[in-house]
Amino acid sequence: MRGLSILAAACTLSCAAAQTFQRLGGCPDLGCVFPPDQADFLPGQFFDIRLEVHSPVNGSEARVGVPDSDFKFTITKKGSHSISAAKYFKIKEPELERWNFTWYEDLFAQDANQPSLVNVTAKAYRRVALYEPGEYEATLTYYGHEKTVANWHVRDLPTKRRAKNVVLFVGDGMTTNMITAARLMAHRxxxxxxxxxxxxxxxxxxxxxxxxxxxxxxxxxANSATALYSGHKTTVNALNVYVDSSEDPFDDPKFENIAEVFRRRYPDGGVGIVSTAFLADATPAGLAAHTSDRGEYDHVISAYYEGLKDYKWTKWNGPDVLLGAGAENFLTSEDSPRDYYNLFSEKGYNVAWNNTALHNAPNDEKLLGVFQTSNLETWLDRNVYQGNLVNQSNYPDGSGRDADDLPGLKDMTLKAIDVLHERHGDDGFFLMSEAASIDKQMHTLDYDRSLGELLELDDTVRATIEKLKSLGELEDTLIIVTADHGHGFDVTGSVDTDYMDAQEDDRSKRNAVGYYHNSGLSQYTVGGPKSLRYSEGVHFPARWDPRYTLHAGVVAFPDHRENYQVHSEGPRTPAIAAKDKKNGYYVNYKDAVTGFLINGTLPVSADQGVHSLTDVPVFAQGPCQELFGGVYNSIDIFFNMAECLGLAETKGKGHSGH
Amino acid sequence: MRGLSILAAACTLSCAAAQTFQRLGGCPDLGCVFPPDQADFLPGQFFDIRLEVHSPVNGSEARVGVPDSDFKFTITKKGSHSISAAKYFKIKEPELERWNFTWYEDLFAQDANQPSLVNVTAKAYRRVALYEPGEYEATLTYYGHEKTVANWHVRDLPTKRRAKNVVLFVGDGMTTNMITAARLMAHRxxxxxxxxxxxxxxxxxxxxxxxxxxxxxxxxxANSATALYSGHKTTVNALNVYVDSSEDPFDDPKFENIAEVFRRRYPDGGVGIVSTAFLADATPAGLAAHTSDRGEYDHVISAYYEGLKDYKWTKWNGPDVLLGAGAENFLTSEDSPRDYYNLFSEKGYNVAWNNTALHNAPNDEKLLGVFQTSNLETWLDRNVYQGNLVNQSNYPDGSGRDADDLPGLKDMTLKAIDVLHERHGDDGFFLMSEAASIDKQMHTLDYDRSLGELLELDDTVRATIEKLKSLGELEDTLIIVTADHGHGFDVTGSVDTDYMDAQEDDRSKRNAVGYYHNSGLSQYTVGGPKSLRYSEGVHFPARWDPRYTLHAGVVAFPDHRENYQVHSEGPRTPAIAAKDKKNGYYVNYKDAVTGFLINGTLPVSADQGVHSLTDVPVFAQGPCQELFGGVYNSIDIFFNMAECLGLAETKGKGHSGH
Incomplete structure (x- = not known):
């Protein structure tokens, strides 16, 4: 057994080195505990526990034998003695599960098609909770004396509620750099x-x-929405679960999100979800779904509608208001035989398919608004280049008509507040409103459209504050504006587009770029005779097509061409697939044709930009605002909101949540 | 004369469109007032006024005639009546000056070598001040009835001093994105x-x-240092002056910086200047120099030594401590016949040329430390790749020896505090400490070196807080850490450098990049047998050359090659000049040879990256810390520091500073 111990220690190094791929995230040893080491919990928050013991058959971690079927699992609050988990939570010992999976140790192994096979034994403890704040040790003992210890921290939070309402704005992918650029374009x-x-x-x-x-x-x-809403960081593509190594996307260990805790603690509290994305997308989905695969869209919509069917979990009667796009996931299809419009309607929801219906919907009833298929058209297309809205066949009833009466983020958010206020004026509400296409348009390097969405978010925040004031709710409402991750975007100067258009070769075109003192002043705030105008006001540019535009970019990209001009003909497609798809993506020959080519820095399989590392800004005002200053982990947004809403439940029924 | 008025109005548009080049920054009309419209002032802050009247001979603004030699200039505090400036400030009417200058209206005009000629009449009012807080109107009347109005705002600040000391750290070019990346590399x-x-x-x-x-x-x-130190935004390359259109780099209208005001108000207060750059460089120079051209290095060093000679100005006896590099500007040369080492020495400064001498210098005497020629070697070279320090011929005495006993930012900053505390324990001090090569190494796309400097700054901040605590000064010291501008840097994933090295063509090499879940975990914190180690502690990476490195980049760049590996052989040179320099810069064929080529997005004349737009972070603690939360203009840093030090002087001798 000493041999195994050394093997396990060596694994810490070799597994860590296996970077592009990992055997199982959060499990550098052969014994896995989820929630993993260093997990934080809200007192009383429901969660599942998943244990796995791995027996790699081949590869650098290969061992002789089968995975331990007799592993032990204990829980200790620091200072007390260990108790078996079943006893601790007063639940039945779960049944042993078995499966196997394969993974690649690195890119060389993938190229050579040499996967590593791992046999697994596992158990899951469902819906437990820890009520007493403090430090806990969860210990998995396997292969005799191997141990994987997870240190868990149940946060000691005040239980007094300080905010009646919380409005959380998520500017998806929004960074400080983008805010700076949007300000430059829209404010004189x-x-x-x-x-x-x-x-x-x-x-x-x-x-x-x-x-x-x-x-x-x-x-x-998905992962970052989970962190913001639940206080648990997890793996890419996961929603409110830690990701185990089984194939099933619905058996992974869950934890409660803020909408669930809020509704459980305050059954008469309201919940609203607003997004400019399709509603099955990750950021709205994070308030309902529990799955390791954000691509399980039907699960997401069903979780809005009826919560979880497969597991006993928090009672959740769905949001009061659910507004966004993505009609295809509400209509019947091969993947989803149910007509969710009918189901929501039968459950008492008004269903709105356009802006007029949104505005006319009664504020005292539940409201589902689905305004088109796919993501909502961008602010720039809805307000400046409206010709791009035709022939989209995107009406939300699936009829193939065009959606021609679309709301924006501001319309949806203000209506959501009206409904939540009318229905929950006494008990308060939690509202999440997402500007989704800041991210989506940044992905496709369409900086103008992305920044238009950011300015729409800013305008929505302004209008929300006014609305809450007029309703007498402002003093009682914590307002947070933040992002879920960044893109590596910035502006470095200006471009004389006339000059660039007039040059014939790529190197000459680059000389159209002016930087430092030659960047000059923003021309987006100056209206001109040949310019398209949206507004001479302070919130949006007076024109989007000045001669001198922004020299903007991201730090990682596919092959693409740049002429630094607004894509007036519709959202951008920077790269297209080679004839043989194996060869990846190349510059879209139809895009930015007067510009110069920039070869990509991402794998050739990428047709768009990717997320970045940067810390993102958090703006806060209202009760508890002081909790949001300085630098912290994304999960602290959850814990601060939970503290402010008084969601910590330190006196539970024993150890278990049952 | 009405015709002229319409011409001037049209100019507002055409001049604004002249973006890459401007006739004169801050002067869209033909009459120019500096300080310009919207300028802010500290009550009692000395400043010069420059007036110009332009008569463009050719180009889009061409007019018949000569520039007005009989223009009028009046000052009004809102609510009072206009008085001529000479009367207002009780000074003699200055003499009329005349000159002309040329500029290009755009890149086409430059290519065609068709400059626009402008004849100028001008005046300058020297060393005046406004003491009474409030709104002022400064009006230039020219060509009969043309008017250029500058609205000036003298801020109403509390005059009570709240901080004894201010320590201002400037991470040159440092952004939130870089802090996030440095944290990932150095903290487990x-x-x-x-x-x-x-x-x-x-x-x-x-x-x-x-x-x-x-x-x-x-x-x-230069411009941004000026904003931080003086509360006045100006033009690129300018230090503590607004830039007029005359050729002379020393006749532009000046304004006092914080070191000057602090020393004038508290003659027994201490001033310290520390930088890892050459000391004539912009960020340190901004605490002494007044010139439109930051390249006037001898002016900078003489301003440290004796203040301004050409104009009556604030009495300034030089900093107590001046530590950094750039020995060439202290030695005699063609440009500078004076031996500044001797001059400083004669003035009572100890002169230190190496780290040992720095540490041994007495704390009760003034100290000049110049540790090498050029910029200080980077943290990475001084601490990890020390072989790069040999054969540099950079000893500060100009002997051609190697500087082999170099201090770092921490050594210099802690010594500066020791001297300032010893000499000014009663009256307090202002210290600026700059991590200059965050910017310099970011310019050359040497991300590892840049982030090493950022981590050194962080370590210096930590040590400074400890030092101030041990001296009993922490409670009385406002500490600010900020930047002067950004670079468009971010991290988007990881790179399997073994895999990239093994691929033969550029498109295959790109497949070594892992993003989202394939970015994995930071390998810089994990020591390994083949790794170079600096420290297993928390403040610096355990290794700089892991197999899995950061996929990092900037948004604008010259032609270059990337293999995402540390440049262990010395600081990076990404691009080199073509044989015929007119053809600009191409990828350096010796750099990152195992990587793939990325064609540039900047003019081909650029051999490195450039600054970016993004707002930069401000971290504050100590007295008045609450002034530094939220979002504001760079000049507010000056006003907040000035408020905290009680520098506003609301009761002056009449209107003038004389």
Missing amino acids: SINGKYMTKMALDKFPILGHQMTHSMDSFITDS | SINGKYMTKMALDKFPILGHQMTHSMDSFITDS
Whole structure:
């Protein structure tokens, strides 16, 4: 058995070195405990426990034998003695499960098609909770004397509720750099002094949150939504579960999110979900779904509708308001035989398919608004280049008509507040509102559209504050504006687009770029005779097509061409697939044709940009605002909101949540 | 005369469109007032006024005639009546000056070598001040009835001093994105939870400041240092002056910086300047020099030594401590016949040329430390790849020996505090400490070296807090850590360098990049047998050359090659000049040879990256820390420091500073 111990110790190194792929994230040893080491919990928060013991058959960790079927698992609050988990939580010992899986140790192994096979024994303890704040040790003992210890921290939070309402705005993918660029485009300045302020710039409290995953330093929006809503960091693509090594996307160990805890603690509290994405997308889904695969769209919509069917879990009657796009996931299809419009309607929801119906819906009833298929058209297309809205066949009833009466983020958010206030004026509400296409348009390097979405978010925040004031709710509402991750975007100067268009070769075109003093002043705030105008006001550019545009970019990209001009003909497609798809993506020959080519820095299989590492900003005002200053982990957003809503439950029924 | 008025109005548009080049920044009309419209002032702050009237001879603004030699200039505090400036400030009417200058209206005009000629009449009012807080109107009347109005704002600040000392750390070019990357490289985490914190992450207050120039949205370090130190935004390359159109780099209108005001108000207060750059460089120079051209290095060193000779100005006896590099500007040369070492020595400074001498210098005497020629060698070279320090011929005495006993930012900063505390324990001090090569190494795309400097800054901040605590000064010291501008840097994943090295073509090499869950965990914190080690501690990476490195980049760059590996052989040179220099820069064929080529997005004349737009972070602790939360202009850093030091002087001798 000593041999095994050395093997396990060696694994810590070799597994860590296996970077591009990992045997199982959060499990560098052969014994896995989820929630993993260093997990934080809200007192009383429901969670599942998953244990696995791995027996690698081949590869660098290969061992002789089968996975331990007699592993032990104990829980200790620091200072007490160990108790078996079943006894601790007063539940029946779960049954042993067995499976196997394969993985590649690195890119060489993948190229050579040499997977490593791992046999697994496992158990799951479902829906337990820890009520008493403090430090816990969860210990898995396997292969005799091997131990994997998970240190768990149940946070000691005040239980007094300080905020009646919480409004959480998520600017998906939004960074400080993007806010700076959006400000430059939309707000006039004289000699370096802005004459107007963004709504975000008026917030009294600024913080930074770290967005990295549990097992990788770049996150996706599922993983990061999970962190913001539940206080648990997990793996890319996972929603409110830790990811185990089984194939089933629904058996992974779950934990409660803030919507579930809020509704459980305050049955008369309201919940609202608003997004400019398709509603099955990760950021809205994170308030309902529990799955290791964010691509399980039907699960997401069914979780909005009826909560979890497969497991006993928090009673959840769905959100009061659910507004966004992605009609295809509500309509019947091969993947989903149910007509969710009918089901929601039968459950008492009004269903709105356009902006007029949204505005006319009664505020005292539940409301489902699905305004088109796919993601909501961007602010730029809805407000400036409206010609791009035709022939989209995107009406939410699936009829193939065009959606021609679309709301924006502001319409949806203000309506959500009206409904939540009308229905839950006494008990308060939790509302999440997402500007999704800041991220989506940044992915496709369509910086103008992305920043238009950011400015729409800013305008929505401004209008929300006014609305809450007019309802008399502002003082009682914690408002947070943050992001779930970044993109490596910035602006480095200006481009004389006339000059670039007039040059014939790529190197000459680059000389159209002006930097430092030659960057000059923003021309987006200056209206001109040939310009398209949306507004001469302070919140959006006066024109999107000035001669001198922003020299903007991201730090990692596919092959693409740049002429630094607004894509007036519709959202951008920077790269297209080679004839033989194995050869990956090349520059889209139809895109930015007057510009110069930039070869990619991402794998050739990438047709768009990717998320980045940067800490993202947090703006806060209202009760508990002081909790949001300085630098902290993304999970602290959850714990701060939970503290402010008084969600910690330190006196449970014994150890278990049953 | 009405015709002229319409011409001037049209100019507002056409001049604004002249973006890459401007006739004169801050002067869209034909009449120019500096300080310009929207300028802010500390009550009692000395400043010069420059007036110009332009008469463009050709180009889009061409007019018949000569520039007005009979223009009028009046000052009004809002609510009072106008008085001529000479009367207002009780000074003699200055003499009329005349000159002309040329500029290009755009890149086409430059290519065609068709400059626009402008004849100028001008005046300068020297060393005046406004004491009474409030709104002022400064009006230039020219060509009969043309008017250029500058609205000036003298801030109403409390005059009570709240901080004894201010320590201002400037991480040159440092962004939130870089802090996030440095944290990932140097601090260990388990399952998404960092086990240690950066010093910056512990600050109670976080803010963002906007770094743009007065007349362009991308700044350089001179302009931005000026904003931070004086409360006035100006033009790229300018130090503590607004830039007029005359050729003379020393006649531009000046304004007092914080070192000057502090020393004038508290003659027994101490001033310290520390930088890892050459000491004539912009960020240290901004505490002494007044010139439109940061390249006037001899002016900078003489301003440290004796203040301004050409103009009556604030009495300034030089800093108590001046530590950094750039020995060439202290030695006699063609440009500078004076031996500044001797001059400083004669003035009572101890002169230190190496780390030993720095440490041994008495704390009760003034100290000049110049440790090598050029910029200080980077932290990475001084601590990890020390072989790069030989054959540099950089000893500060100009002997051609190697500088082999170099201090770091921490050594210099702690010594500066010792001297300032010993000499000014009663009256307090102002210390600026700059981590200059965060910027310099980011320019050359040497991300490892840049982040090494950032980690050294963080370590210096940590040690400074400890030092101030041990001296009993921490409670009385406002500590600010910020930047002067950004670079568009971020991290988007990891690179399997073994795999990249093994691939033969550029597109295959790109497949070595792992993003999202394939980014994995930071390998820089894990020591290994083949790794170079600096420290197993929490403040620096355990190794700089792991197999899995960061996939990092900037948003704008020259032609270069990337293999994402540390440049162990010395600081990086990404691009080199073509044989015919007119053809610009191409990828350096000796750099990152195992990587793939990325064609540039900057003009081919650029051999390195450039500054970016992003707001930069501000970390604050100590007295007045609450002033530094939220989002604000870079100039507010000056006003907040000035408020905290009680520098506002609201009761002056009449209107004038004389």
